[in-house]
Amino acid sequence: MRFDGVWFRYGRRADWTLRAVDAVVEPGQTVVVLGRNGAGKSTLLQLAAGVLRPRRGAVRDRPPIVGWVPERFPADQPFTAGDYLHRMATLRGHAPARADEWIERLLLTGHTGTRLSDLSKGTAQKVGLAQALIARPGLLILDEPWEGLDAAARTLIPEIVAEVTATGAMVLVSDHRGEIAALPGATHWSVTDATVEPAPAPPAPAPPAPAPPAPPAPSALPAPSSPAAPSAVPAPSALPAPSALPAPSGSPAPASPGRDEVVIEISVPRAAADEAVVRLRAQGHAVLGVRDVSSGDAR
Ligand SMILES: Nc1ncnc2c1ncn2[C@@H]1O[C@H](COP(=O)(O)OP(=O)(O)OP(=O)(O)O)[C@@H](O)[C@H]1O
Numbered sequence: 001m002r003f004d005g006v007w008f009r010y011g012r013r014a015d016w017t018l019r020a021v022d023a024v025v026e027p028g029q030t031v032v033v034l035g036r037n038g039a040g041k042s043t044l045l046q047l048a049a050g051v052l053r054p055r056r057g058a059v060r061d062r063p064p065i066v067g068w069v070p071e072r073f074p075a076d077q078p079f080t081a082g083d084y085l086h087r088m089a090t091l092r093g094h095a096p097a098r099a100d101e102w103i104e105r106l107l108l109t110g111h112t113g114t115r116l117s118d119l120s121k122g123t124a125q126k127v128g129l130a131q132a133l134i135a136r137p138g139l140l141i142l143d144e145p146w147e148g149l150d151a152a153a154r155t156l157i158p159e160i161v162a163e164v165t166a167t168g169a170m171v172l173v174s175d176h177r178g179e180i181a182a183l184p185g186a187t188h189w190s191v192t193d194a195t196v197e198p199a200p201a202p203p204a205p206a207p208p209a210p211a212p213p214a215p216p217a218p219s220a221l222p223a224p225s226s227p228a229a230p231s232a233v234p235a236p237s238a239l240p241a242p243s244a245l246p247a248p249s250g251s252p253a254p255a256s257p258g259r260d261e262v263v264i265e266i267s268v269p270r271a272a273a274d275e276a277v278v279r280l281r282a283q284g285h286a287v288l289g290v291r292d293v294s295s296g297d298a299r
Pocket residue numbers: 010017035036037038039040041042043044071176
């Protein structure tokens with residue numbers, strides 16, 4: 001896949017977020033995209049995924065199946081984690097058991113009955129990862145994939161990346177903290193001043209310093225138990241849900257537009273409807289409904 005003279009900006013008069021990007025990802029290659037906050041890493045990844053379209057130039061030879069895990073996996077859909085992943089498997093043409101493999105692998109078994117909106121950020125990230133992997137993508141895109149993940153899940157990421165690339169698939173990963181910069185065999189790109197350049201691998205992060213010894217507990221009092229590890233912060237986010245799926249009964253009615261919002265009707269080919277809904281939601285837009293004009297079906 002290659003970025004062929006890609007330029008992108010968010011508004012017609014906005015500054016260019018990315019300028020004249022020429023870069024190639026080879027089959028089986030892992031590319032770690034580095035850069036400070038706001039440099040344009042997510043934008044580059046969304047261009048690779050096809051979620052954003054270049055203003056100039058093109059992304060060529062993108063594999064037909066793309067697994068995209070956005071930085072914040074949106075979770076505002078009325079599904080449980082298990083229900084959502086089983087439906088995603090079916091939607092992608094796999095048996096529901098394909099979802100179970102990833103549910104087990106990503107330690108999600110205890111969360112399958114939890115509604116997406118009630119998941120912690122880290123668990124929602126794992127659901128996002130699972131939905132991307134269920135599809136057996138030729139291109140896997142991970143935007144800051146370890147954000148909010150616990151130690152056990154973090155170690156899975158390099159393992160999964162290695163397995164995916166071993167099949168000849170490409171992996172693009174953004175990293176602003178250098179956490180998985182030590183991904184073996186990865187190529188590094190740096191996004192700086194709206195341009196993308198090859199970069200040397202940053203040094204692997206130093207191991208955490210040993211904790212200072214706990215002060216002795218006053219003898220009259222029971223010793224305090226060690227504090228629990230900070231759990232992932234629950235973050236409500238908006239999840240690309242497959243619009244082709246019938247909403248489960250009892251699901252809330254779609255939100256009404258707010259005072260400062262406008263409602264735009266768009267028309268897309270039926271086959272592209274699910275993808276369009278996913279992309280619009282991922283960009284923070286509310287999708288109020290999908291209407292099949294030929295059948296009169298509305299949802
Ligand atoms: N939907 C949007 N509309 C307008 N501007 C945007 C939008 N999304 C991102 N930007 C702007 O584009 C620039 C690049 O953002 P981007 O999210 O790609 O950076 P990033 O390198 O991924 O940052 P981070 O490490 O914080 O995730 C930033 O200035 C950001 O404010």
